[in-house]
Amino acid sequence: MPELPEVETIRIGLDKLLPGKKVISEIHDWDKGFPNSKYDVQQFLTGAKILCVRRRAKVLLIELDTKYSLAIHLKMTGQLIFISKTKERWGGGHPSDSLVGHMPDKSTRVTLLFSDGSKLFFNDQRKFGWMRLLPSAEVSNLDFFKKVGPEPLSANFFAKEFRGRIRRRPSSTIKSALLDQSVIAGIGNIYADESLWEARIHPSERVNNISEAKLNTLFKSIQSILRLAIDKGGSTDRNYVNARGQRGSYLEFAKVFRREGQPCFRHPKENIIKLRVAGRGTHICPKCQKLRSTAENKAIRV
DNA sequence: CACTTGACCTGTCCGC
DNA sequence: TGCGGACAGGTCAAGT
Numbered sequence A: 001m002p003e004l005p006e007v008e009t010i011r012i013g014l015d016k017l018l019p020g021k022k023v024i025s026e027i028h029d030w031d032k033g034f035p036n037s038k039y040d041v042q043q044f045l046t047g048a049k050i051l052c053v054r055r056r057a058k059v060l061l062i063e064l065d066t067k068y069s070l071a072i073h074l075k076m077t078g079q080l081i082f083i084s085k086t087k088e089r090w091g092g093g094h095p096s097d098s099l100v101g102h103m104p105d106k107s108t109r110v111t112l113l114f115s116d117g118s119k120l121f122f123n124d125q126r127k128f129g130w131m132r133l134l135p136s137a138e139v140s141n142l143d144f145f146k147k148v149g150p151e152p153l154s155a156n157f158f159a160k161e162f163r164g165r166i167r168r169r170p171s172s173t174i175k176s177a178l179l180d181q182s183v184i185a186g187i188g189n190i191y192a193d194e195s196l197w198e199a200r201i202h203p204s205e206r207v208n209n210i211s212e213a214k215l216n217t218l219f220k221s222i223q224s225i226l227r228l229a230i231d232k233g234g235s236t237d238r239n240y241v242n243a244r245g246q247r248g249s250y251l252e253f254a255k256v257f258r259r260e261g262q263p264c265f266r267h268p269k270e271n272i273i274k275l276r277v278a279g280r281g282t283h284i285c286p287k288c289q290k291l292r293s294t295a296e297n298k299a300i301r302v
Numbered sequence B: 001c002a003c004t005t006g007a008c009c010t011g012t013c014c015g016c
Numbered sequence C: 001t002g003c004g005g006a007c008a009g010g011t012c013a014a015g016t
Helices: A004-017 A041-045 A136-141 A143-147 A159-166 A174-179 A189-198 A212-231 A294-301
Strands: A023-028 A050-056 A059-064 A068-073 A078-083 A108-114 A119-124 A130-135 A273-277 A280-284
Touching (some): A004 A059, A023 A041, A041 A130, A059 A136, A068 A136, A136 A143, A189 A280
Antiparallel strands (some): A059 A068, A078 A119, A108 A119, A273 A280
């Protein structure tokens, strides 16, 4: 679930909390947390001071003063939760909030202890996520970074490049192209659905059936939705929380995601439906988002 | 080659 | 109440 806005929200939080902290020890009892590490994590992490926290695509980069970087991918259920020396509980505050808890919990994979007594917990229920400690100069050599596409909110990223990159997948569905991290970085299932509704494009539409004008609209939709989502602290669908253990509120503003059976905001008499596109649960308004070919439109709905 | 599907995991929810 | 199965989705490997 962490997509660009969630990872960016965590980054903003960690970048306020972590710089200057010195790692005094590191605990991990889960080998997969540091897969194929060439570097002894204890040796290269202990004593390092944190400089800043950056993000590329959905990967967080904790930069150390030793010219090493800790790269972290949260995949679907990863959390990074910071707890200060005096605080034991984390979370949003209400006692009934199921996301509030104590750290470490049974999903904690890695714990960093800092010299001032504060701690950073890497939790991952489903164990899909990873951390890698490596020389900062080698970060760009990670397979993931070698092929990942541009940042959608970069000041240097324009509609022309967006269209060009999307069109490299002419016969795939537009949703599949949006989810392809080598085309554009950071979009996942939630924001793909939201952006396509905003741009009135059916997720199953083939790229080469989509006009240049529609792709321009989609480009703007992606940017405005990602910006709004960052502003709202991301989307908490299941277990996403920010660095302080707080939920994001974007889903209160979502137009289609997880709204199946509820009315479309443009067509109050039409209900949002859920389909399967690109192997993912996909939410659309059947009136706003029609396939260009009506024959396909009917076939898909059966 | 271009694209789609399955595997990786675990917790939750639904129907029987 | 317990149990099996479907589902959730980011990315990579394997399959078509």
